[in-house]
Amino acid sequence: MTEEQIKTLCKIVVEKSNRPLSDFQKELIKQAIDQAKTPTEMVVAILALLSQN
DSSP states (O other): OOHHHHHHHHHHHHHHOOSOOOHHHHHHHHHHHHHOSSHHHHHHHHHHHHTTO
8 A cells, every 4th residue: 555545544534533523623634644754743643633622
C-alpha cells in the first residue's frame, strides 16, 4: 500500500467514525493527515487534535 492510499484510508475512517466530531474537527484531522511526512507525525497530529475535546 502506498503512502497516499494509507492517507486516503485514514481520511475515510475519520469521515465515517462514530466519534462525535464536528465537520471543522474532521477537516482539521484530514489536513493533518495530508501534511504529515511520516506515519508517526500523522498519529501524533491526530492524537493532539482529538485530545482537545
